[in-house]
Structures are given as C-alpha cells and as structure tokens.
Amino acid sequence: xxxxxxxxxxxxxxxxxxxxxxxxxxxxxxxxxxxxxxxxxxxxxxxxxxxxxxxxxxxxxxxxxxxxxxxxxxxxxxxxxxxxxxxxxxxxxxxxxxxxxxxxxxxxxxxxxxxxxxxxxxxxxxxxxxxxxxxxxxxxxxxxxxxxxxxxxxxxxxxxxxxxxxxxxxxxxxxxxxxxxxxxxxxxxxxxxxxxxxxxxxxxxxxxxxxxxxxxxxxxxxxxxxxxxxxxxxxxxxxxxxxxxxxxxxxxxxxxxxxxxxxxxxxxxxxxxxxxxxxxxxxxxxxxxxxxxxxxxxxxxxxxxxxxxxxxxxxxxxxxxxxxxxxxxxxxxxxxxxxxxxxxxxxxxxxxxxxxxxxxxxxxxxxxxxxxxxxxxxxxxxxxxxxxxxxxxxxxxxxxxxxxxxxxxxxxxxxxxxxx
Numbered sequence: 001x002x003x004x005x006x007x008x009x010x011x012x013x014x015x016x017x018x019x020x021x022x023x024x025x026x027x028x029x030x031x032x033x034x035x036x037x038x039x040x041x042x043x044x045x046x047x048x049x050x051x052x053x054x055x056x057x058x059x060x061x062x063x064x065x066x067x068x069x070x071x072x073x074x075x076x077x078x079x080x081x082x083x084x085x086x087x088x089x090x091x092x093x094x095x096x097x098x099x100x101x102x103x104x105x106x107x108x109x110x111x112x113x114x115x116x117x118x119x120x121x122x123x124x125x126x127x128x129x130x131x132x133x134x135x136x137x138x139x140x141x142x143x144x145x146x147x148x149x150x151x152x153x154x155x156x157x158x159x160x161x162x163x164x165x166x167x168x169x170x171x172x173x174x175x176x177x178x179x180x181x182x183x184x185x186x187x188x189x190x191x192x193x194x195x196x197x198x199x200x201x202x203x204x205x206x207x208x209x210x211x212x213x214x215x216x217x218x219x220x221x222x223x224x225x226x227x228x229x230x231x232x233x234x235x236x237x238x239x240x241x242x243x244x245x246x247x248x249x250x251x252x253x254x255x256x257x258x259x260x261x262x263x264x265x266x267x268x269x270x271x272x273x274x275x276x277x278x279x280x281x282x283x284x285x286x287x288x289x290x291x292x293x294x295x296x297x298x299x300x301x302x303x304x305x306x307x308x309x310x311x312x313x314x315x316x317x318x319x320x321x322x323x324x325x326x327x328x329x330x331x332x333x334x335x336x337x338x339x340x341x342x343x344x345x346x347x348x349x350x351x352x353x354x355x356x357x358x359x360x361x362x363x364x365x366x367x368x369x370x371x372x373x374x375x376x377x378x379x380x381x382x383x384x385x386x387x388x389x390x391x392x393x394x395x396x397x398x399x400x401x402x403x404x405x406x407x408x409x410x411x412x413x414x415x416x417x418x419x420x
Contacts, residue, residue, distance in 0.1 A: 008248050009160035011198035014191065017064045017160040018167050024093070025059045026052050030172040030303070035274045040290050042297040045173045047165060050279050050309030054116070056235075057188060057307050058082075058089035058152070061161030065150055066093050068157055074099050079147040081105070081134040083234050084113030085308050086152035091122035102147065104138040106131055108234065110312040130228075131185075132239045153187030154242025163191030169303050170199050176303045180286040183207040183216050183256065184236035186245025188307060193252035207249070207256040208285040209236065214258045216241045216249065232315065233264050235282030235308055263288035269323030271306070272316075280311040325407055328386035330359070332406040335377040335396060347377060350399055354392045357382040378406070 009017075028048045036044040049057040066078070077100030080090045087103040094101035101122040105114060107129055118124050127137040142149040151158060165188070170176060179196055181189040193205040209217055212229040219225070219241060231237050241249070249256075267287035271279050286304040290297050324330040337343045344363065351358055360380040383389050389405065396403045 008194055009156050011195060013160045014163040014167065014195045018164040020067055021060055021063045021164060024063050027168060030169050033275060040297065041294055042290060042300050042302045045176060045303045047169050047303060047305045050277060050283055050306050054088040054092050055309040056085035056089060057162060057165060058085040059093060060164050061158035061187060062089035062093045064161035065155060065157040066097055066099060069148060073148050077101060077147050078150050079138050079142045080150040081131060081138040082152055083131055084109050084310055085235055087117040090150055091117045091120035095121040104134045106134045112312050113310050130239055153185035154244050158187050159191045162188045163195040165305060166192040166195035173303060175301045177301045178204045178206060179303045180206050180208060180289055181305050182236050182282045182285040182307050183209050184238040186241040186249060189253060190245040190248040194248060197252045204254045205252060207253055208289040209256060209258050210264060211258050211260050213237045215239060217256045217258050219246060220256060232261060233281030233285055235280055257289045259285055259288040259292060263292050265319050265322060267291060268319055272320060278309045279306050280308045283307045283309060328389050329383055331381055331383060331389050333379045333381060334404050334406050336402040337375055337377050339375045350396050351381055354395050356392055
C-alpha cells in the first residue's frame, strides 16, 4: 500500500484552503432529502456543488492553485486541459484574478461547456479524442509558451481545495457516516477522503465510476485499464487516475462502486423530478450507486456530492423524456381501427375519458395493415403511471379496438386479450 502522507495535503492544508476560498467560492448547502431518503431507505444528504457560479466543485481547487502563483507566473498565464468543469473553474477565476488562461478541451466536450469557458475570457483549443490527448497537447503548449500547467486532479493544491467540501458537509451534517463521491481522475475523492478521515476516522468514503470508465476500480484490482465509449457522465470520463490521487485512495477510500449508464440516467431524472435541481451525469452517479445497492446503504446517514450541473440542454431533455417513458408516464400505443369517419374522434374520447393526454398521433393506412379498410393508429399518450396505462388499454380493448403497447413491457395487471 502506498503511503500518501508525503505527497498529500494534511487537514491543516485543507483548512487553510477553506480560509483562502472564502468569499471567492460559494459555501453550497448540504441538505437532507426527505423524499430520496424514503425512496432509498437511507438517510440521504445532498451537497449542492451544482450551485457554484460555474456549476461545479472545480472552482475550489482552481482558486487555491491560482492563488499560489508568483507574480511572474501570473503575468505569463496558465493552461489547463479539461472536459469542461475544470476549464470553467480555471477560466472564471483566472479572469477574476487577471491571469491569462488557455484551456485545451477534447473534441467531444459538450457545447455548453465550451461556450461558458470562452465567455470567461479563456482561449479554448479543441484537441484530441480524450482527456489524455488534450492533456498531452496542453503540456506541449505550456512548454512552448512558458505557461503554468494547472492539472485538474493530480496536484496537491487542487486536492486541498476539493477537500473543503468534506469540511462543510461534516459541519452541516456531523452525523454522516458514509460519503459517496463521483470519481474521474481522483481529485475530488482524494481531497474529500483526506479531510473526512482526519475529522471522523469512522466515516466511510465510497467512490463511484461508470461502467465505461472504471479506471480506479481496475487499478485497485490490478486489472488492465480498459475504458472508453460515449457516456452521459463525461465529467468523470477519465482514462486513468492520477498517481497522487491513487496513493490517497489506497489509504483513505473504503470502496469503489461501478454503475451503469441507465443507473446514472435514473438518478439524474429523480434529482430533477424530486429535488428540482439540475445535475450533470457525473453529479448523479452517487445517487445511482445508492439506488442499485440499497442493502449497503439502508439505515445509514449518506452524503452525496452533486459535483456539477453543466449538462447540455438537449441531452437533459432526452433524459427527462426517457425517464417519463421508464415510469410508464409516456407511452406509445398502436390501435387497429376501421378506416371510417369518426373513429379517430372516438379513440380520442376514450383516452380523454381515462384521464390520459394525447401528445402525438400518427395515422397510417399503407404499411402492415390488414386491409384497405383498416388503419394503424399510433398514439403517444401522457399517463399517470403504469397502472393508469393498464386501465387505458382495457378501456380501448373493451370498446372493440385491438391495442398494444409499443414501448416497454405490458403492465402486469393488463390482460393479453387486448393485444395482438
């Protein structure tokens, strides 16, 4: 086991970082969620880092690092590589402190993060298909232009800044006995684990990665690093963990869980629906882990770090609509109807009678229909829940119209007599 003591900040460093960032960074709320606690069986507390000015915890480490630069380094400027949140944190605080900033971002970076980074006055260079590619290019530019390279996670000052989150969480909710933290390169979990274990040695710190980017899980289990693929949690889509961070994790982190993309989607949907707060995929990963491991967290006081809220609006809309489909609150029905006047009106009346709301209708007479006198009616309907869907299917079938659900399994209580 590596000893992190010689390469990691101590509690005094993290407390000094907390004093340094005061007034420059929001002290975000850490609040108990009554509904999520009821849903999961755990006592859930949420740390709303998505409420930072740049919508991410990354500001904390950025302020600490930038504040440490010499006057000459400030004049020369800084460069960083980032998939978005570190970029915005560095760009915003560099602008505030009068430091020129260049940010290298991978080509896959969401447009919203690129736009916001440029809005803070930074020069943005899109380079490479991964964070590692962007980092390699950033180091070349740093050497050529004599810029200070601001690493997003493998840096003692960055780690100390991120650790201030744990100080605040345990001040607001000292009863917490588990912290669940999303893991990309390891800066966030390193700082949180160092601070939390120093303040409360009995506390458990658990990391969460997605199944497409489980680099830390692989390193801890001596597996080859195999990561990659499109993920909604691009904020933690990192190809490997930092060496300082890995040493700290080995000493201070109790476990690392891996969640599926669908688990992250579900958690993100619930946070919007229940807490009315927008998070990005990385920020929802912790809740995803609790949802799919209920036995591990039941009855425990669990703190979740909502690490960021920078999500593309189109992606958010898609996730929300998929969440409605998953809950049975948005369904597509295919109804066999005679191609006769008044039929569409009668179907609409049946849907309305059941309390459903028609969102879209597609009436087709040419493909796959039984005869020229019949038609398929595809109807997108907003419903209350799966039981409501079952009631609607029964009502339409009882009126003499064969009907089937096109998306998802049939509700258990629905008779197969009304399907074809």
